[in-house]
Amino acid sequence: MKRENFTSRFGVLMAMAGSAIGLGNMWRFPYMLGEYGGAAFILVYILCVFLLSLPILFCEFIIGRRSQTNAFGAFGKLAPGTAWKWVGLISLFAPLIIVSYYSVIGGWSLQYFFKACTFGFTDYVTHEELDSMFNDFVSSPLIPILGHTFFLLITALIVMGGVKGGIERFGKVMMPILFVVVVLIAVRAMTLEGASEGITYLFKPDFSKLTPEVCAAALGQSFFSLSLGCGTMLTYASYVNKSENIAKSSAAIAVSDLVFAMIAGCAIMPAVFAFGLSPQSGPGLVFKTLPFIFSQMPLGALVGILFFLALLIAALTSSISLFEVGVAYLVEEKGMKRRTASLSIFLVTWIVGIFCSLSFGPLSEFEILGNTLFDFFDKLSANFLMTIGSFLVVLFAGWKMKKADVMDEFTNGGTLGGNVRMFNFIWFIIRWIAPLVIIAIFLSNLFI
Numbered sequence: 504m505k506r507e508n509f510t511s512r513f514g515v516l517m518a519m520a521g522s523a524i525g526l527g528n529m530w531r532f533p534y535m536l537g538e539y540g541g542a543a544f545i546l547v548y549i550l551c552v553f554l555l556s557l558p559i560l561f562c563e564f565i566i567g568r569r570s571q572t573n574a575f576g577a578f579g580k581l582a583p584g585t586a587w588k589w590v591g592l593i594s595l596f597a598p599l600i601i602v603s604y605y606s607v608i609g610g611w612s613l614q615y616f617f618k619a620c621t622f623g624f625t626d627y628v629t630h631e632e633l634d635s636m637f638n639d640f641v642s643s644p645l646i647p648i649l650g651h652t653f654f655l656l657i658t659a660l661i662v663m664g665g666v667k668g669g670i671e672r673f674g675k676v677m678m679p680i681l682f683v684v685v686v687l688i689a690v691r692a693m694t695l696e697g698a699s700e701g702i703t704y705l706f707k708p709d710f711s712k713l714t715p716e717v718c719a720a721a722l723g724q725s726f727f728s729l730s731l732g733c734g735t736m737l738t739y740a741s742y743v744n745k746s747e748n749i750a751k752s753s754a755a756i757a758v759s760d761l762v763f764a765m766i767a768g769c770a771i772m773p774a775v776f777a778f779g780l781s782p783q784s785g786p787g788l789v790f791k792t793l794p795f796i797f798s799q800m801p802l803g804a805l806v807g808i809l810f811f812l813a814l815l816i817a818a819l820t821s822s823i824s825l826f827e828v829g830v831a832y833l834v835e836e837k838g839m840k841r842r843t844a845s846l847s848i849f850l851v852t853w854i855v856g857i858f859c860s861l862s863f864g865p866l867s868e869f870e871i872l873g874n875t876l877f878d879f880f881d882k883l884s885a886n887f888l889m890t891i892g893s894f895l896v897v898l899f900a901g902w903k904m905k906k907a908d909v910m911d912e913f914t915n916g917g918t919l920g921g922n923v924r925m926f927n928f929i930w931f932i933i934r935w936i937a938p939l940v941i942i943a944i945f946l947s948n949l950f951i
Contacts, residue, residue: 506571506835507666508742514667515743516755517674518824522735523760524681525821526608527728529814530789532764533771537782539720540712541704541772545765547713547721552757555940556725558932559893560736560753562900565912567740568749573831574734577741582903590895594734595832597888599848601733602825603855604880606658609818610650610860611641611790616811619797622804630780630795637791642864651856658822659849662830663842666742670823677816684813685763689770691806692777701776705768719947722940727885728760732892735824738831749913750922750929770810774800789814826852886948894941901934909933 509515536544570577575595579588618624624633641647661669693702730736743752771789774796775782784792797807826848833844858866862875871879900909909930914922 506742508744509671509739510667511671512747512752514671514675515739515747515752516759517678518671519736519739519752519756520759520763521674521678521820522739522824523729523756523821524678524763525730525817526605526612526814527724527730527821528760528764528767529685529817530608530786531727532724533768534785534788535720535724536705536768536772537775537784537788539717540709541782542706542708543710543712544717544721545705545768546708547718548725548764549761551722551725552729552761554932555722555937556729556731557753557757558929558937559726559731559897560729560757561749561913561929562896562933563731563736564740564743564749564753565900565904565909566896567737568743568745568747569908569912571741573741573835574737574828575832576836577737578899582899585903587899587903590899591734593732593888593892593895594737595829597733597884597892598735598825598828599852600855600880600888601884602655602658602822603852604859604877605818605822605825606655606852606856607647607651607860607877609654609658609815609822610647610652612811612815612818613654614640614646614650615790615794616808616815619794619804619807619811624794624798624807625804630792633795633798634787634791637787637794641860642867644861644864647860647863648857651860652853654818654822655849655853655856658819658826659845661819661823662826663845665841670827673823674820677820681813681816681820682763682766684809684816685766685770688806688810688813689766691800691802692770692772692774695774695777695800697777697779698773701773701782702769704776704782705765705772715947719944722944723885723890723948726889726893726944728764729757730821730824732889732894732896733825733884734828734892735821737896738828739824741831746915748915748919748922750919750925887945890941890945890948894938894945897933897937897941901930901938906930 509518566577570580572580575591578590661673663669692698726732772782775792778796778799780792797803829848830841830844833839833847834841859877859880862877867875869876874882910926913926917923
């Protein structure tokens with residue numbers, strides 16, 4: 504059977520930008536901003552995206568498109584008969600772990616969207632009441648699991664539709680909607696009385712807040728946000744037409760991700776400051792602090808509906824890409840039909856996700872290395888699996904693949920003059936800078 508590919512440049516951009524733009528932008532980036540000093544964190548984050556994460560994205564693009572196969576099989580195909588084929592195990596294992604707990608947060612997004620649609624937040628008049636409501640909700644043994652199940656089922660049904668009919672079609676429709684919705688929320692938030700302090704927090708850096716911990720956090724966020732090192736970009740790149748410009752497409756994805764993260768910050772931080780709340784609310788910022796703001800602000804009920812719709816769409820675009828990694832492996836390596844492969848990945852991630860959800864309630868006392876199961880999987884994937892995966896990707900592209908093959912893929916056989924001129928600089932970063940910086944990130948995650 505002929506292998507599917509994306510059918511248009513716009514489809515490629517929307518699908519791959521959708522993989523990058525997700526809860527990492529809407530949920531993780533705002534609370535990281537709050538915890539690590541606002542504008543100073545943003546500046547380091549921007550540098551990390553363009554000087555390190557973008558060259559790593561080039562590597563994933565090159566490996567994926569040249570191999571024209573799944574994340575597990577790509578290394579074995581490009582380096583047959585070597586131990587490099589086992590690198591694909593990380594690219595297979597990481598997204599399964601991530602989507603298992605990611606779908607729990609996706610389920611929360613689904614539940615909060617329905618609650619916003621029924622104006623459920625207006626029943627709570629204080630921040631403490633909403634905080635208590637969230638804690639009671641996530642510790643429930645049943646309702647969050649239902650949300651997790653429906654969210655994961657939606658993901659599986661879209662992936663069952665295939666690369667063109669499912670993934671690309673969903674991205675083409677939902678990504679523009681997501682962008683428009685978040686822009687509208689940002690405009691409303693920035694026009695609130697007292698929002699100027701939040702805008703200052705976002706755009707006026709306080710360099711005294713720059714520490715090694717802040718830099719390490721910004722580096723890690725750039726990896727997490729662009730979905731590097733977990734096989735998603737590599738898998739999507741394998742569906743990209745050979746005529747596409749890798750440098751241009753990758754840069755467009757990185758810029759889209761960065762712009763969206765900034766708009767998400769503008770949608771949240773001005774409102775947080777306008778209502779005199781602390782930006783250092785941690786992971787609960789979206790689910791505890793924002794519903795209180797929506798319950799207090801003019802037109803807040805409508806803004807709340809739009810925000811949690813955007814959060815749900817963002818969660819789905821990323822979960823689809825994570826899901827597809829395992830499905831592509833089962834279809835191409837094990838000969839399964841796409842429907843059967845999708846149901847198999849659904850079953851595995853659904854079961855693991857149930858235990859992650861229960862770690863907020865009945866299983867909260869069960870810990871691995873001092874972390875609940877949910878927190879353990881989050882730290883394992885974001886701090887270690889994605890970092891190690893990225894390290895192996897740059898080593899493979901920079902040291903195992905032939906320079907001529909990498910250049911051929913990056914320049915489309917030498918036909919892209921601009922790519923030819925920048926190649927030696929990119930090659931230097933891939934071979935020397937990126938591996939050393941990734942090692943530094945890994946060590947910082949261990950000791951900071």
